[in-house]
Amino acid sequence: MFYSLSSVLRNQSAIAPPTYISGQPQRKSLARPFDNGTFVLPLKQSFLKDARIMPGTVRMLALLAGWTGRGDKPVIETTKGILAKHLGRGVRQIYRYLQDAMEEGYLLYSCTKNRLGYITGIKIWINTLAIRKSTNTKKIKTRRNQDWTQKADTNKKIILNKGDDAVLWKRLEGLAQSAGFEMPPTAPV
Numbered sequence: 001m002f003y004s005l006s007s008v009l010r011n012q013s014a015i016a017p018p019t020y021i022s023g024q025p026q027r028k029s030l031a032r033p034f035d036n037g038t039f040v041l042p043l044k045q046s047f048l049k050d051a052r053i054m055p056g057t058v059r060m061l062a063l064l065a066g067w068t069g070r071g072d073k074p075v076i077e078t079t080k081g082i083l084a085k086h087l088g089r090g091v092r093q094i095y096r097y098l099q100d101a102m103e104e105g106y107l108l109y110s111c112t113k114n115r116l117g118y119i120t121g122i123k124i125w126i127n128t129l130a131i132r133k134s135t136n137t138k139k140i141k142t143r144r145n146q147d148w149t150q151k152a153d154t155n156k157k158i159i160l161n162k163g164d165d166a167v168l169w170k171r172l173e174g175l176a177q178s179a180g181f182e183m184p185p186t187a188p189v
Helices: 005-015 055-067 080-087 091-103 165-179
Strands: 075-078 107-113 119-126
Touching: 055 075, 055 080, 055 091, 055 119, 080 091, 091 107
Parallel strands: none
Antiparallel strands: 075 119, 107 119
16 A cells, blocks of 8 residues: 655644744654654665655665674774765755754764864764664574584593403304304404
8 A cells, every 4th residue: 555745744743733943944853753663675665665754865874784794793893974975965955864863863963183283084984773674673583593512422531441351252263153254364463
């Protein structure tokens, strides 16, 4: 079932009546969408349907969420120019996107400087819990789920020289004679 943007906005305004704040865009007064655990690929639908942030901010955050991989790199070091090049926007617009995402709590960022004090880029910390679907809901099943690693059940402390070799050779000689073989004239003792 497909919904138009106006019907979604009407439904959201019915949930929480908008309160207009002077000096702020009207989208800032909309209610944040309810997070019921649905997602689009690895991104939460509540993040994608959030009308409080600009559409370009959503695109930028989706791009940055992809750059973090599985979340093992919590900090992204980049520049506003690189983000502008990837999104096809200007550096000033990227600054607006970063401010918008920071106001809504999706990321934090700070400028990086070299030892002379020149700004060389930005460090971005993404709130992955607000953007990505949590991946710990399903346990990945392997072929065998074992509690411990299994060891071979051979006893390494068996001493093979436990008995007299003469007794062993007499038994082997009797076995060979019963099978019809002749033993060599000199058997090792």
